[in-house]
Amino acid sequence: MTDIKSPKKLIEVALPLDDINAAAAREKSIRHGHPSTLHLWWARRPLAAARAVLFAQLVNDPGYQRELGYGVNKQEAERKREKLFDIIRELVKWENTNNEEVLNRAREAIWESWRETCHLNRNHPQAAELFNPEKLPAAHDPFAGGGTIPLEAQRLGLQSNASDLNPVAVMINKSMVEIPARFSGISPVGPESAIKKQRVLSEKWEGLSGLAEDVRRYGEWMQKKAHDALKNHYPKVVVTSEISESYPHLRGSEGQELTVIAWVWARTIPSPNPAAMGKEIPITSTFVIAGSGEKTAFVEPVVEGGNYRFDVKFGKPGSEAKKGTKLGRGANFFCLLTGTPIPEKYLKKEASEGRLGQKLMAVILESSKGKVVASPSLEMEEVALSASPSFRPDVELSKHPQYMGPPRYGMTNASDLFTDRQTLALGTFLSLLDDVEKKVLDDAASSGALSNDKEPLRSGGAGAFAYAQAIRTYLSFGVDRSSNYWSALNAWGGGFVVQVFSRQVLPMVWDFVEVNPFSSSTGNWLGAVEWVSKVVERSLVPGNSGFALQADASSKVSYLENSVISTDPPYYDNVPYADISDYFYAWLRPALKKVYPEVLGTINVPKSNELVADSQRHGGKQGAEKYFLSGMIEAMSNISEASHSSFPVTIYYAFRQGESTDEGTGNTGWETFLNAVIDSGFSIVGTWPIRTERPTGMKVNWNALASSIVLVCRKRESYVGSISRREFQRYLREQMPESLETMIGGESGQAPIAPVDLAQAAIGPGMAIYSKYEAVLNQDGSRMSVHDALVLINRTITDFLNPDSGNFDADTQFCSSWFDQYAWSEGPFGEADTLARAKGTSVDGVREAGVVESGGGKVRLLKWGEFESDWDPTYDKRTPVWEACHQMIRRLQNHGESAAGELLAKMPEKGEAIRQLSYHLYTLCERKRWAEEARAYNELIGSWHAIVAASHETGHTGEQVGLDI
Known part of the structure; x- marks a missing residue:
């Protein structure tokens, strides 16, 4: 069969990671209208991250034309790549979530790449089936959870398919990607609000504003009915x-x-x-x-x-x-x-x-x-x-x-988790859902805004009957949201009610608060309705079709063939969401069983097939690991078979419980997960660390690993054989340095990856070599484990960054080795003298350079705060990279990025070495758990892009007159 010509996608080459991470972190502070406030789901990925990853997964990297011999030079490819970066930078901003101008630029770039791919494969035997230039492939997330990825695929113009085993997750996805597409542009049919709260009512009712307004109107109608029934239980x-x-x-x-x-x-x-x-x-x-x-x-x-x-x-x-x-x-x-x-x-x-x-x-x-x-x-x-x-x-x-x-x-x-009055209140609102569905149906039929067909919502209906069921669905989420605040497990936060699931556990609370559904303060019913309606109005996508179904990711029948797959599967020892989501299912099932009987048919949330390494369910740690590995291999194999060959698959992994040792960063869950991905037939071609948590200050989270790693995977070519351990090590030495140079910002021009994330990001090119082959064989013929491969990858990173690699001056090599042994403490002169001679320098020479203090038979490295405050490299006769690096830190800490840029402008030739030394010293400090020391190096790298920009604004004003040692 003719091979498919599959251009590399942008995500396989480069990303504006700083911009994505900044937007993802900022998004954590967004509340009103954010999809996370529609219905609680745990560990959602930010919209910004999902949107950027999908876009980069769908567009061709401009360098592919050079690879195919089209004559596009490197500079032109970089210029085009920067234009794609600009699209991503705008795309990830929260305020552009529904900005059609920005979204259309992204959609046009996706279509352009798809048509290029179709043209390249126009002679393929399955061209009509696989490469229709008039129709984009559909997207599928088989672990849809809170619905972030399916929603963002829909926003970028793809038909979106979401599946999950958990019925609560399925209902969230139906409300986010399935229902909205059918009711775009609908004018509200409900009785006009008596509690307008100065809302500006639209005349055009564009998008989903009419649907959102009806959620409000019928929510208020329910409030009146419920208050009439319950007012004696809530006296003033x-x-x-x-x-x-x-x-x-x-x-x-x-x-x-x-x-x-x-x-x-x-x-x-x-x-x-x-x-x-x-x-x-x-x-x-x-x-x-x-x-x-x-x-x-x-x-x-x-x-x-x-x-x-x-x-x-x-x-x-x-x-x-x-x-x-x-x-x-x-x-x-x-x-x-x-x-x-x-x-x-x-x-x-x-x-x-x-x-x-x-x-x-x-x-x-x-x-x-x-x-x-x-x-x-x-x-x-x-x-x-x-x-x-x-x-x-x-x-x-x-x-x-x-x-x-x-x-x-x-x-x-x-039922034990709620007081009798709370149960009565929730049950009253629940019982009103039948009445509200009937009223919506009558109002919609009499308004003439929708057809009077009786096709139900679950069968694709888009008439009055389905609309009534849609309003019921969103108001059911109002009941479920309220259950999170009307429980005997809510604490009082001094001025507000603390939701039950402030953490991913069902807690026991001794002194609890019971809120009034009919107050205008914390936890009231109309507040819950408003949260739901704002999400419908501000974040969901009208127009594009979407589908959500209940399915086990380990089952082949649940997959759409030749789809673009991006997914966030459960990680190794994940929280068993099936257990804690029974809390919501207890109310969601009676609310919507008539509307979605297939999804809500079981008495409890299904638990036995949930893919998580839970020792409680699987007879201990060993049984749990075996269950998770076999299930994940099945799921990943299905994903590999179902994915479109022209697109890589992107898989999120929630990295946690990191262990920093001399062998690098890793953990059992991470290695188990990588094993599952590789054993399923994937080759890992990239890893991107995505920060999905809002930072609370660099000084607090100096060593916080990225919340997620996005793995970029391609189907492994079947004819690739095995290689030896020695060959693997040789390929690492030959191929890793170029990738590491790009990651630390050597030639790409993009902001460097932070030192804290480098080990994770570098796994990509390292595992790309390991997973490309059927196996890497040890000397005894046994297959090299993922753990051993990660150890060798981490050693390659260390070797690349180490000043002893030959890229650094002798003084810096001495300082680095001395720092490894003594940090800022004193050490014996004799030992320092021996080390200095071995590195090709002397203690006196290093002291003359101004980086050590020597006397009384002791030698000590100076801290950056002890360096000369008026130092000027253009007049320094002996400037090791060590001195230049710590003078940069001193200038950054005391005077900021602009001042540090002015200093760099006086020694531009040392920039790359300064940065590489910072990475090395950060890695050394992190593994030794020297938090205070590590933070300074991480901050220097984190500010490097701005420092370089300031340096160019200043202009490279001089060259050093001293020795270039």
């Missing part, structure tokens, strides 16, 4: 003289009614001390409610006659108030009435036998001038406990010891 509180005395702005308002924002509860159990006669005593981790210092509101327990009550006090609380009834770490408390310790064992026993209760500690009220904390009354507690829900979410919870806290304390069913 009358302002008393005690309340007005504590809050001066309420004086004169006695008798007025205030809405309750939240009720703060303590859990209770019977006292273990017989003297307390079985009284229910509070189990709470703090009595502090809000504020800090002198403005703190806290609960003071008042013990009288063998009973107790809670009074709210103001002012600076004592240490006892901050600790509540807690004793030390873990679930250890004391009896408020008798002082008797309550060990965790007793607490678990009482809770497991159903004797976990609750006691109201405080109420938080809503006033026109802020929040008001007040003491509770017996009537408030009685009203709260009087609710009697007819529906309870009957889903048995996993008892996973690592991720599921409540089942350890008898809360084994989803």
